[in-house]
Amino acid sequence: DSGVTQTPKHLITATGQRVTLRCSPRSGDLSVYWYQQSLDQGLQFLIQYYNGEERAKGNILERFSAQQFPDLHSELNLSSLELGDSALYFCASSAGALESYEQYFGPGTRLTVT
């Protein structure tokens, strides 16, 4: 158990809909990262937050957005969903802002868009 929790575990929704994925980092960790894992694209970094502020952006679509709240949990919002958004979404946390800190991954949320 990494100490990172993600909810829900599974999500099935229709095209055009909007969903919110939630992540609680390990106790004391200030950084949260979101990743998308799909069969064809592999593991893609989406976005990082550090202590409530956006720190780094990767291959995140404009239809996607995220935020980190004062209690340090984070939410990833996916809107106007398309079939191609079906993937595993992982959250990870680390102690600090720099990537040299070890990242701890949650179990993931499996999103299926039908």
Place this chain on the structure above:
Amino acid sequence: GDSVTQMEGPVTLSEEAFLTINCTYTATGYPSLFWYVQYPGEGLQLLLKATKADDKGSNKGFEATYRKETTSFHLEKGSVQVSDSAVYFCALSLPRDDKIIFGKGTRLHILP
């Protein structure tokens, strides 16, 4: 741009065989290098890391040496077990970019 290339899988070995999973990288500057492992149904876990040239990372019988001259970080294990079956990801990070770049992953199957 910065990237990680690792051997495509799946790799299938018998128990107690020697394992090598190749990983090479392209980066400007001096990256830190990592191997992560993803067991079925779980998130990624850091397996080992090396932060400078000639460093050797090791954990659970796995080893990898940071080779700057060949820009490689190959993962090795002398005697694999069925429980090592998983997907292995090579990755690099550069502090200036504040992100980790992952390879596509190599699926490993160990047969009893």
